[in-house]
Amino acid sequence: MLTDDYHPLKGKRLEVLKADGSVVKELDPKLDDATLLSIYRTMVLTRLADDKAVKLQRQGRLGAYPPTKGQEASQIGPAVAMEKDDWTVWAFRELGNLIHRGVPLWRLYLYWMGNEEGSNYVEGQRITPSAVPVGSQIPHSVGIAYAARSRKERTAVVCYFGDGGTSEGEFHEGLNFAGVWKTPNVFICQNNQWAISVPRSRQTAADTIAQKAIAYGFPGIQVDGNDVLAMYIATNEALERARNGEGPTLIESYTYRMGDHTTSDDATRYRLEKELEEWAQKDPIKRFRTYLVNRGLWDDAKETALNEELAAFVEEAVKKAEAYPRPTLEDTFKFTYEKMPEELEEQLAALRDDLGKEG
Numbered sequence: 001m002l003t004d005d006y007h008p009l010k011g012k013r014l015e016v017l018k019a020d021g022s023v024v025k026e027l028d029p030k031l032d033d034a035t036l037l038s039i040y041r042t043m044v045l046t047r048l049a050d051d052k053a054v055k056l057q058r059q060g061r062l063g064a065y066p067p068t069k070g071q072e073a074s075q076i077g078p079a080v081a082m083e084k085d086d087w088t089v090w091a092f093r094e095l096g097n098l099i100h101r102g103v104p105l106w107r108l109y110l111y112w113m114g115n116e117e118g119s120n121y122v123e124g125q126r127i128t129p130s131a132v133p134v135g136s137q138i139p140h141s142v143g144i145a146y147a148a149r150s151r152k153e154r155t156a157v158v159c160y161f162g163d164g165g166t167s168e169g170e171f172h173e174g175l176n177f178a179g180v181w182k183t184p185n186v187f188i189c190q191n192n193q194w195a196i197s198v199p200r201s202r203q204t205a206a207d208t209i210a211q212k213a214i215a216y217g218f219p220g221i222q223v224d225g226n227d228v229l230a231m232y233i234a235t236n237e238a239l240e241r242a243r244n245g246e247g248p249t250l251i252e253s254y255t256y257r258m259g260d261h262t263t264s265d266d267a268t269r270y271r272l273e274k275e276l277e278e279w280a281q282k283d284p285i286k287r288f289r290t291y292l293v294n295r296g297l298w299d300d301a302k303e304t305a306l307n308e309e310l311a312a313f314v315e316e317a318v319k320k321a322e323a324y325p326r327p328t329l330e331d332t333f334k335f336t337y338e339k340m341p342e343e344l345e346e347q348l349a350a351l352r353d354d355l356g357k358e359g
């Protein structure tokens with residue numbers, strides 16, 4: 001078992017893909033060529049879609065946005081291991097996982113453009129809306145897992161949060177409950193080294209985030225989060241354990257946020273250029289591309305064609321999101337309760353009145 005071989009107290013980090021694009025043979029998941037190429041496709045699409053979102057925000061066409069550049073492997077590896085009936089409970093920086101699981105890009109743009117309809121995913125798709133209050137999604141994910149088990153579903157729940165999320169009470173409450181009740185959860189902490197301007201060293205005095213699992217009584221593992229194959233195999237094993245009733249796992253995805261915290265942030269004010277340069281060498285997309293080239297699956301011509309195709313796809317998604325009808329004032333009030341309570345009726349009337357005066 002990977003979680004034994006890479007027990008947090010052994011001080012090892014799981015790596016499958018080396019920097020030169022070669023694989024550690026005994027860990028190679030031996031995915032077929034079509035799967036490998038689909039992983040690469042989502043990685044490139046995520047990078048392009050992410051860059052575009054930042055540009056749209058700068059042009060005033062999209063609201064505050066949290067860039068995901070550098071964390072693609074950490075999101076797509078687990079998505080490949082997940083099955084249709086599994087849940088993604090995400091924070092706000094998990095674009096790659098959602099795209100790979102089939103959420104239409106235009107819907108995600110719609111959400112970041114400020115329209116809640118953007119969280120109305122494909123019917124039956126098991127993905128919660130984004131959770132901006134840090135850590136709040138962790139107990140939710142445990143509740144979903146507990147309910148799935150009560151219904152005798154063979155379903156697992158992948159819950160994402162950041163290194164900063166581990167300092168919230170909800171982290172303790174969620175993981176403690178999950179350990180006691182052996183819920184089918186896979187917790188993925190994207191340790192991207194920063195929580196806005198707070199570095200990982202100020203977040204916890206523990207050597208690793210993975211080792212926190214020991215106190216909750218379940219396996220933890222630190223994984224190279226810029227290695228899509230390592231993230232795949234670690235999540236795959238954790239999902240199997242969850243589905244077999246063997247309880248939760250904590251995966252620390254050791255990665256890096258290459259962009260700003262959000263488009264409202266300027267990371268140059270608190271971190272050194274040198275750090276960014278070092279992590280750029282470990283870019284998850286470059287590393288996986290080298291692996292594909294070495295296997296004879298990829299070349300420059302394919303790269304150019306893919307980039308052109310995906311850039312056009314991203315433009316179409318922007319058009320579709322921008323053409324979507326804007327929410328009405330009523331929509332803001334309508335969807336929390338089946339029937340709008342009197343109090344909300346009054347607030348809506350008051351707001352209409354105010355806007356009427358301004359207008």
Ligand SMILES: Cc1ncc(C[n+]2csc(CCOP(=O)(O)OP(=O)(O)O)c2C)c(N)n1
Pocket residue numbers: 093132133134161162163164165166190192194195196257261
């Ligand atoms: C409860 C709460 N406190 C503070 C904030 C403001 N805030 C938004 S993101 C963030 C940092 C989160 O860091 P981390 O969990 O490491 O995730 P990352 O942003 O690095 O992906 C903070 C403090 C918030 N949204 N919710």
Ligand SMILES: [Mg+2]
Pocket residue numbers: 162163164190191192193194195196
């Ligand atoms: Mg972080």
